[in-house]
Amino acid sequence: MTQSIVVQVGQCGNQIGCRFWDLALREHSAINKSGVYDESLGSFFRNVDSRHDDPVDIPLAGGKGKIKALKARAVLVDMEEGVVSEIMKGPLREVFDCKQLITDVSGSGNNWAVGHKMYGTQYREQIYESVRRAAEFCDCLQCFFVIHSMGGGTGSGVGTYVLNILQEEFPEIYRFVTAVYPSVEDDVVTSPYNSVLAMRELTENADCALPIENQALVDIVNKITQSIPSANTGKRTYGTVTGKVKTNSAICAGQGGITKPSDEKPFDTMNNIVANMLLNMTSSARFEGSLNVDLNEITMNLVPFPQLKYLVSSQTPLYSVADVRLPPRRLDQMFTDAFSKDHQLLRADPKHSLYLACALMVRGKVEISDIRRNIERLKPSLKFIGWNEEGWKTGLCAVPPVGQPYSLLTLANNTCVRHTFNDLRGRFVKLYKRKAHVHHYTHVDGMELSDFSASLESLNSLIQEYEMLEQQMTNPPAPVPRLQVAM
Known part of the structure; x- marks a missing residue:
């Protein structure tokens, strides 16, 4: 059985990661009624040796079965400690290894340069040691999953710096990235800068990237709430999303998981959609099947060219x-x-x-x-x-x-x-042609104005590659005439 490590970075990455681990435990407990540590659990969890760590009881969903000192194969990183601290006070606190947490206090100020150039450099050794420690607990490490947002400073900056570390220190291990892109109406004015600067790093260092749009998640939640009969549901409000979603719906944590409905936060509904995507993507690594897909096969079969690694x-x-x-x-x-x-x-x-x-x-x-x-x-x-x-x-x-x-x-x-990347480029250019807010980036040590132009050039190249392929659909190449052999 192979193992995978999840590195969750920033507020968004840690919130999605938290939902993933909660729902993963819910799934495993539905199958593993006795709560015995097995190969399926071992793919994303490890059983702590009580001779070296203080064992604790981790209750599985529904309270059926307990496993001594079950720990997630996870590294939690955030330069603003609020979300990680909240997780470590919540019902999943025993699932995470306190030695695998890396936090600061002030945050990255929605600035990719602060996250990547400053905090990335400052915490490089600590991040590497945490990842190395997690890797040493694996018998056969197959891939890394990095979860982060693109619009903020820590998610985009530190998240892509983590990706650089993985590429340098673990070049043979596949790197899957789940990147949440900001919507057009995002309240972070610098999110186009952060997203384009981060995309250059993804294009260069990820093996496979799964872009997720915030607005698409909002649309899905609204679609769900409109399709569910009001008689069967109770009204709930999630930030800007108001709808009628039953508390044990698949898009909520539900009664079956460790997290209780009363513990849910405004964006949990949206985060759970992403978490469910990761659950389904990793199901073959966690459970048996007649035609299981090795995670590395996804990259092998779906990424024909190095740059074109973005999957819908x-x-x-x-x-x-x-x-x-x-x-x-x-x-x-x-x-x-x-x-x-x-x-x-x-x-x-x-x-x-x-x-x-x-x-x-x-x-x-x-x-x-x-x-x-x-x-x-x-x-x-x-x-x-x-x-x-x-x-x-x-x-x-x-x-x-x-x-x-x-x-x-x-x-x-x-x-x-x-088309998504075109829209992002348009928002970036609209800011950059006026050099708006650029000084907040260039004052950070190691950040140059050329980083903006190089990132835009990288995005342009990516878009052009997709456009060239799409042209083959409208203007297919002429068939090569068959060689005529004289008889």
Whole structure:
């Protein structure tokens, strides 16, 4: 069994990470009724040796079974200690190793340069030692998952600095990045700077990146709340999102997890959508299946060129059918939903763009023949690049999400991401042509004005690569004439 380490950076990264670990425990406890430490748990958790650490009891979901000193394979980093401190006072406090926490007090001030150039350099050795220590507890380390936001200072700055450390110190280990992008109406005025500066680092040092848009998450939550009958639900408010979501819905922590509904915070609903995406993505690493997908196979099959590593994620169902008392979606309809823009964690429409490759990660009692039938049904409506028309990667994990008969996560390498990057570039240029707020960055030691232009050039190059491929869809190359052999 291989192991993975999660590095969660900044407020957003730690909040999503916290939801991931809570829901992961919920899933494992639904299968592991006796609470015995096994290989499935070992993929993302370790059982502390009581001879070296003080053992504690970690209650599993529903209170069924206990495991001595279960610790998440996680490193928590934040330059403003509030969120990490709150986690360490909450119901998951015993899951995290206090030796794997790295915090400061003042924060990065929504400034990529402060996070990357100042705090990154200052905490480099401490971060490396924490990651190294986590790696030493692994028998067969397979990959790192880095979770962070792109709009803030710590998430974008320290998050990408962590990525640099992983690339330098663990070059053979795959690096998966879940990066949350700010919406157009983001209240951080410098978020376009932070995002573009961070994207240059992602393009150079990540093996696979999963961009998530805040606005797409808001849209999904609103869609869910509109689809759930009010008679079955209680009204809840999450920041700018107001809706009717039952407390044990799949997008909430629920009664089955360690975290209680009363402990939920404003953006937990949105964070849980991302956490569920990570749960489905890692399901093959955590549970058995007839057609399990090795995590490294995702990069091998979906990233044909080094720069084009940004995958569009989509998942269905978006809520637990058991919780909302609606009839389950038919299996074929689930596949149709997964290719709908309403189920994507990025605001783009892949059906009108070009697929380079696509992975279908199915969970539950589904036959391989069902997957093949739906691929054949959907293929005519999806445009694949000519040299990879059969570019499908399929995975089938036997264990469904809690409260659902089956689920589907699609990861698509599609040129539609260029529209998101185009919008980001436009917001960056609008600020940069006036050099607005630039002085807040250049006063940080090690930050140069050239970093802005180099990052913009990197983004331009990325967008151009996607555009060149998309042109092949509208202007395919002329067929090469066959060689005529004289008889």
